[in-house]
Amino acid sequence: MKTTITSEQAHYCEASARVLLGDGFFRVDSRPARDYGVILLRWLAQKRQGMPVAVLDGLAGCGIRSVRYGLEAGATELVVNDADPQRLALLDHNLAALSQCAGVHWQASSGTIQKLLASFVLQEKHFDLVDLDAFGAATDLLPSALGAVRLGGIFYLASSDGRSFTGHDRPAALRRLGAAVRAQPCSWELALRLQMGAVARAAWAMGHGVQPLLCFSEGRTFRSAVQLTRRPAAAEEALLGLQAYCHRCGNHWGTSLLAWKSLGICSNCGAEPVTSGPLWRGPLQNTTVLKAALELEQKAGLNSLSPPALKQLQRLINDGAEQPEAFALADLARQLRGDMPPLKDLLKALVAAGWQAAASGIQAMQFRTDAPWAEVLRLAR
Ligand SMILES: C[S@@+](CC[C@H](N)C(=O)[O-])C[C@H]1O[C@@H](n2cnc3c(N)ncnc32)[C@H](O)[C@@H]1O
Ligand SMILES: [Zn+2]
CATH class of the missing domain: 3.40.50.150 (Vaccinia Virus protein VP39)
Known part of the structure; x- marks a missing residue:
């Protein structure tokens, strides 16, 4: 027709x-x-x-x-x-x-x-x-x-x-x-x-x-x-890697495939993570x-x-996403067994403690930081 x-x-x-x-x-x-x-x-x-x-x-x-x-x-x-x-x-x-x-x-x-x-x-x-x-x-x-x-x-x-x-x-x-x-x-x-x-x-x-x-x-x-x-x-290939996520406590971490031996267990709670990849970590x-x-x-x-x-x-x-892992506020709230902490306050506390921290540009209620997850949890508490 x-x-x-x-x-x-x-x-x-x-x-x-x-x-x-x-x-x-x-x-x-x-x-x-x-x-x-x-x-x-x-x-x-x-x-x-x-x-x-x-x-x-x-x-x-x-x-x-x-x-x-x-x-x-x-x-x-x-x-x-x-x-x-x-x-x-x-x-x-x-x-x-x-x-x-x-x-x-x-x-x-x-x-x-x-x-x-x-x-x-x-x-x-x-x-x-x-x-x-x-x-x-x-x-x-x-x-x-x-x-x-x-x-x-x-x-x-x-x-x-x-x-x-x-x-x-x-x-x-x-x-x-x-x-x-x-x-x-x-x-x-x-x-x-x-x-x-x-x-x-x-x-x-x-x-x-x-x-x-x-x-x-x-x-x-x-x-x-x-x-x-x-x-x-130079070293562009090092940006391909794997990402681990801990379902028990909400921690994320990862590695370049070039450096990969093992993703280990969660440094915060000791649980086995689930792994995704290969994916881009740049x-x-x-x-x-x-x-x-x-x-x-x-x-x-x-x-x-x-x-x-x-x-x-x-x-x-405002978020070039150079840090390859984002974290979810919802995971944090689950760990704190309470309401979601206001993102602005959490980012402020992380920066005041000397860490980098910024809201994710990709998805609302998520953030990036170079602080270990245990430190994020401690500050959020
Ligand atoms: C997401 S829509 C495109 C929307 C458009 N770019 C816009 O911004 O409004 C995808 C289009 O791909 C066409 N399409 C599906 N399979 C295709 C193929 N194998 N080759 C070319 N076009 C295809 C469909 O007819 C459809 O119009
Ligand atoms: Zn964990």
Whole structure:
């Protein structure tokens, strides 16, 4: 059945985009994910200093991201694809908005992303941004997707396979991530670190390296943006590791796989932990890049960041997640057999005692500290 597009249909507006949504999948509340793609591409386009900026929007839905990449972020060439053939007329309709921008070329298609990526590998075609807003876990696409990213370009990946990534379907996690995954309270952090670990391993296998730019979740979808580098940075491999969680007392700890002999027993209560990994133990955010992207956003005056996206970005800038373990206030409350202590007071007490401590930017009511868990418990008491 052919989709009929008429200009009388109701449009949806988001930042500079005014698009028809059609009948397929679209979430208004995924706007922060689209906003961040825009500000990261704008940051990269500025670094390319007038050179062409090519984007592959591989699972484009109605094409709203591509419209915004062209209107707000400086994309000059867009390949916009969605496997649903019903979407092609809609994509053509929505992308016509780009005809007002001189020098912006776009092409819509309705193939599978698997075929499209394979064709780019054969053509040796590279993009400044490869955006895969996938359903489920797209780990099968990692080698060909990274193969389509220009060195120094950005790979922006979404996975919505929460059950595997948070350890609620352990056999599926093993199949999709090649990792052991055990459910625990800091589940968004765990899922993002597993996803980053899978991306890093795929890049390393190709001889390249990765620099995480931005990782975040709202609990349903796990999103990571990384910059592909020619080679791994010094000791980048040491950032792949394992994480232990003590179900009895809420302690977390971990190790690099390079240093791994044993994760031992819990230093606080002596119980055996559960172990997850391999996962990424490096920073999850590049706060320098995020600050630069935010500055450019303020200069551009295009309102690409919605208020919730701005608020969340500020939280991520305040927590680069260099410390690979986060702790949950709920675990602390369980140990204290009482109410959750106010996070602000706990962080203040930890800092006053000479430890580093900050709220997690990834998930509310969680925090990072270099203090041993026994010390956190002592101070909270
Ligand atoms: C999460 S939605 C995309 C939403 C869109 N990026 C946005 O921001 O509104 C995922 C899209 O992938 C498409 N899709 C599913 N499997 C695909 C495949 N193998 N290749 C290409 N597109 C696919 C679906 O038709 C769907 O529109
Ligand atoms: Zn313990």
